[in-house]
Amino acid sequence: MQVIEQLNKLFDSRIRIGIMSALMVNETINFNELKTLLDVTDGNLATHLKTLEENNYIKVQKGFIGKKTNTTYTITKVGETAFKSHLKALEKIISGLG
């Protein structure tokens, strides 16, 4: 199956897909917002964010609100393109089945 090969291996994980979905529709989003949204543990979320960052799909900004750290995330052009083609591949599979 050719289409299946077009699916991005990085988006095998539901959490990574969740992170990317949220970043597609939000300019920036912070760690805690993502945590609540996806209902995951700190460690789990951090690991997946790291993977996406290493692949240059997301950009990390470390900042402060008062004394508390506030880490925010933004999607990169690379990430956006990759996610969009992943979505296209998914849609192709669906229409292929239909």
Add this chain to the structure above:
Amino acid sequence: MQDDKVEPLQTLKDIHGIMERSSRFLSLSGWSGVWAGGTALIGAAIAKMWLQQIPSTYRMAYPNNQSFAATEGEYKHILLKLVFLALGVLLVALAGGYYFTKRKAIRDGIPLWNGTSKRMLVELAIPLATGGVFAFAFLWHGLELYIAPICLTFYGMALINGSKYTLSDIKYLGIAEVVLGCICLFIRGYGLVLWTIGFGVLHILYGIIMWKKYDSK
């Protein structure tokens, strides 16, 4: 959490859900609408009572009728009372709206004060504040006739603007308010009636529809 089996349809649904939840504040409660509408109805009834108690002033609200002139002082007094009544209605409506929405947010396990609710409030506030300035300016220049249409139109535009970040249904309420506001511009003497329909009746209707659609589940 690695899924070996690809379930494209479910995945797409999940993606859509996350996009929706992360960009829209969905915990607006239908009860907020009912509360705001009820408050507006009570406020309108009080306003009507005041206007009728002083027949001369009441007539002044209809500029076509020149035969009945109230004293300047009498008129200013009731106008001031009406302005405070309107502000009071706004405060009570907002307080109730806040309460019911907070209750729903707690039930949904969503923080009331997050990125999406902030964005929604900013989008709502811009047209609303502009409308406030307009209403104040018209009042300042003695053009009370245009207060009701201004309130309705700008409130409607605020809802349309904010609907991007909350339940999209709120857009239709916004359109209805704008239409009412525009009608109100052309028919004199029905300001209070149309205001009551727009802020009272429509809010209650909208609240009940929303409550049935989202809250009662």
